[in-house]
Amino acid sequence: MAQSVTSMIRHPDDVDPLETRDWLESIDSVLRVHGAERAHFLLERMIDHARRSGAYLPYSPNTAYLNTIPTGHQPEYPGDRSLERRLEAYIRWNAMAMVVAANRKSSEYGGHISTYASSATLYETGFNHFWRAPSEKHGGDLVYIQGHSSPGIYARAYLEGRLSEDQLKHFRQEVAGPGLPSYPHPWLMPDFWQFPTVSMGLGPMMAIYQARFMRYLKHRGILDTDDRKVWAFLGDGEMDEPESLGAITMPVREKLDNLVFVVNCNLQRLDGPVRGNGKIIQELEAAFSGAGWNVIKVLWGGRWDPLLAKDNKGLLRRVMEECVDGDYQNFKSKSGAYTRENFFGRYPELKAMVANMSDDEIWRLNRGGHDPIKVYAAFDAAMRHTGQPTVILAKTVKGFGLGKAGEGQNISHQQKKLDEDDLKAFRDRFHIPVSDEEIAELPFRRPAEDSEEMRYLRERRAELGGSLPQRRISGGTVALPPLFMFMTLLEVSW
């Protein structure tokens, strides 16, 4: 069990490990016998007691640089992993292809591949398992989609048959034909996009107040909004906008458990690392947990689980803490061999731990935000959590899957031109059925209508009430009082 492993780990600042172990074992036993609530009570009582006795105990809002949900607490995954992986691969390909194709016509069009590449699994987990469309059974969840990930959302809508190939071919070419807007703009796609989430920082604040407004509608007896959630997808770089964090105490005060923030922490902003010399996830954890949110960190993918289980001396955890985001970004821009030397190589025992792993296996040690099982666990926990808003801090790789063309590189955000070798590497990585002869044409691809993949795609969305995003154009009318009602009131001077 996780606790018995952690109680054996020696902390670098520990002056009396034996005494520490006694205390930890006591807590282990409380956890086993009475559960987490009792353990929490005792720990809080001890801290309070020490403070009342005059001790200065600085408050730390941070937890270890590990997943909040231990592996043993992950729910069973309800989806078909292999079909979902296939579908996600098609969506990734089409999203990439629409940006690259537009920029072959003209670099004027611009576009961003790497944001969606980093967040595809986050979105797909939501689309496949969580987000309910408005239907007769349900009022529908409201999903604030991160503006820069629009190509991936279009690519999914294309698979679902909601957008045509012609529309995809006209990404960012709206004037003459069936084009698609750069970002979510209800003005330009009134039956599709609901929330304009660019410029950055608008989404988080709008989402918070939307969640509160839904409570207002319910409390005033106007509309039952229970069981509907507001999901806001944000970027870690975007969190630097003052509006992003400016209103985070309100949903705590209002106990808005209908609100979920998902911060896609790909560690990169437009020009470089978000916090090269620190850890953006830890900084955000402190801000949100300090404000009173339920914070769920999704840092490490399942391939790390066996290594963490073997980490008896806590060295792996120590290196995880020691490395800054600049390092983490750099590892993903390099290779398994580089990671072996510069991450595991920091301690001989760690290097030994991965000695029997190939460079390729080290390279494939995945981040939490790219592991559907970890992401599902976090989303599921957010759905069940009551009394507080939840923020999910998902660690990802900017430009995931772009390889040499932009994975984890400082230029990722601007990358919109892939050469033929890059395209082939992308195709091979995601097993897209495009031949060498065809690849230069950048064809869009979707599985055959009657394939297992397409059936699954349709079933999942049917189960959740229909497609998303979708925007209702007409919302009904209100009967108005006649003008004279105002006038009789206003004739008096004042």
Added chain:
Amino acid sequence: MALVRMLTTLMKDKNIGKHVVPIVPDEARTFGMEGMFRQFGIYSSVGQLYTPQDADQLMAYREDTKGQILEEGINEAGSFCSWLAAATSYSNHGVPMVPFYIYYSMFGFQRIGDFIWAGGDMRARGFLIGGTAGRTTLAGEGLQHQDGHSHVLASTVPNCRAYDPTYAYELAIIVHDGLKRMYAEEESIFYYLTCMNENYVQPAMPEGVEEGVLRGMYRLREGGRGKVRVQLMGSGTILREVLAAAELLEHDFNIPADVWSVTSFNELRRDALATERWNTRHPDAKRRVSFVEQSLADVEGPFIAATDYMKIVPDQVRQWVPGRFVTLGTDGFGRSDSRAALRNFFEVDRHHVVLEALKALADDGALDVSVVVDAMRRLEVDPDKDDPVTL
């Protein structure tokens, strides 16, 4: 404020009442809305867990889970996000809501303009009420508070209809039409209305002004007969200075003046641009005439316009005014003083309107320039006064 009376009427209406969402950023007392606290309640998800200090008073601070007012605290961005949620409720919840966000006009477009732009994008429907508006009307609050440009900024949002009305009946006509367009006809537009905290007598609605109020201008006062005449236009509180100037011109200078209430230079410009565009693209068709041209077709100029906003606001219609056109506005940084002092400082008071009218007539060759020079003495206009834009 007349707006508050209208809001209260609306909230009591059996149909639309419950759809109304009044939103304030901690300025309800500034706008005279505190009477609504007890009547409609301030929304609180937990009700009220304490006895308010003023519980025994008529205007007690009453919080309630069923409260209708969203009191957002000193927080314009958050207040506006509440407005956005309510203004798009028709789409996101299938329930049209009618939000009125009432705030210091300076802290809207200027402070949270990007959110408002997003509101246009997301087809928000509702009312933004810029309270305590006007650079010289909000007298004491000084440089950071006195708004002379929110109408300029409002003009940048394509689906924002902006009005600077003077009288309660104008406001009533505009709000009523706005309700019809947004909540009966489901147009994706929203309204920006400036309201002032200056008290003055509210006349009854003259006959047949509705169309003019909505399209942007109507003749409020017809001057007497005379050899020359001027057309004076005014908006908001400054319309009252313009009316006073008309009296001065007639009584002291024997020059008849017609006075136009211009409720929206922004709307006049949009209409004129659209008309002109149509004419350009239909060169062989019968020429269409914009509303501002129609209104001024048979009148004798010159034309003088004065507002509590920057000169660029009336300047918007310059190319369609059939004659010499002089605009007065409040360009420059605001400062604290009385309304009278500020209107003199910014050169938008009745004396400056008279002076500009006489000067325009002289420039047109209809008056001798000595009349202007003489008038400056009588009107106490200092020729060496510094330009307010530079101060």
